Amino acid sequence: MALNRTYLDWNATAPLSAPARAAMLEALQLPGNASSVHGEGRLSRAAVDKARRQVAALVGADPAHLTFTSGATEASNHVLTPEYRMGRSPVAIGALYVSAIEHPAIREGGRFDPVQVIEIPVTPTGIADLSALETLMAAHDHSLGLPMVGLMLVNNETGVIQPVAEAAEIVHRHRGLLVVDAVQAVGRIPVDITRLDADFMVISSHKIGGPKGVGALISRGEVLMPKPLIRGGGQEKGHRSGTENFHAIVGFGAAAAAMSEDLDDRNAGIGALRDRLEGEMRKAAADVMIHGADVPRVGNTCFFTLPGLKAETGQIAFDIEGIALSAGSACSSGKVGESHVLTAMGRDPQLGALRISLGPDTTDEDITRAVAAFAKIAARRKAQGVAA
The missing domain is CATH 3.40.640.10 (Type I PLP-dependent aspartate aminotransferase-like (Major domain))
Incomplete structure (x- = not known):
């Protein structure tokens, strides 16, 4: 795998820790x-x-x-x-x-x-x-x-x-x-x-x-x-x-x-990074939908929809920009399909949804790169005629 990539798929799997x-x-x-x-x-x-x-x-x-x-x-x-x-x-x-x-x-x-x-x-x-x-x-x-x-x-x-x-x-x-x-x-x-x-x-x-x-x-x-x-x-x-x-x-x-060590401090820092990410995403695309944002969530997860962007297309686009993320669960043999979670929530199952998940090694620079990739993808979508 080429260097200079940003890993934001910790919910799928976390990199092996040094103590492990x-x-x-x-x-x-x-x-x-x-x-x-x-x-x-x-x-x-x-x-x-x-x-x-x-x-x-x-x-x-x-x-x-x-x-x-x-x-x-x-x-x-x-x-x-x-x-x-x-x-x-x-x-x-x-x-x-x-x-x-x-x-x-x-x-x-x-x-x-x-x-x-x-x-x-x-x-x-x-x-x-x-x-x-x-x-x-x-x-x-x-x-x-x-x-x-x-x-x-x-x-x-x-x-x-x-x-x-x-x-x-x-x-x-x-x-x-x-x-x-x-x-x-x-x-x-x-x-x-x-x-x-x-x-x-x-x-x-x-x-x-x-x-x-x-x-x-x-x-x-x-x-x-x-x-x-x-x-x-x-x-x-x-x-x-x-x-x-x-x-x-x-x-x-x-x-x-x-x-088990420093649980609260570590996750407070991760939550602050996630909040910054979502704030910048909303600036770049006012119509971005962040699922579960109005109820208690863990601080590392952002599950979002950019209207008009299919999940598979979005995942590939972010990957090209050097960002690793998921289209929902990563436990289905690499398949990208409709989210049963969104369906259960009463959302349109045709909505494409992507998941960014952070971990202890996520940095400010990682968030900056993710925001830049998101803004680029959102701008391309707008140029193709999808209203923001």
């Missing part, structure tokens, strides 16, 4: 399998246990209740199942309720039959409709099993923060379980599984500066647990079999520890 890289290089020197009882194995086990403590601390969880997975998608498929157990007794989940703006890893319903997956609408501002959730929970047929609700803490496209704690009160009052996708929240806002009152939480390493290919499923306890998705040798206390992705887990832990 250093920890992984050190871990490469350890030859043992973490399941082995000899000295080499115990050293590797100690490194995994340290990472488990580091990742758990990022979300205020008990390390004993954290299961490492290959990523957030596997963690989602693990927890989203109608088959649970309480001790040795089976517990049925009768239906899965998911918000209309969920990431596909949750929205697809995991191991539930599609007929068991019910959508929770969102408001035009992109926030889960809690009155609709209340209605759905009240109407749930408990003879089929318990209700389960999947609700993200921060939307991956708009950055809008969802009312998870309020949703938890509704779900638990109706004897349900709450699964929270916190992938885009950790490292950007304080996250505590107990304060949110979530039963399960899903997070990912590569969104916070750790390596790709590792994530975690976190539970409030181990009394009620899902049927394992991957069975075999009984690793991860039997919740997820298979030899642990050792070096990636160690990197995940180091990234989590680094991301």
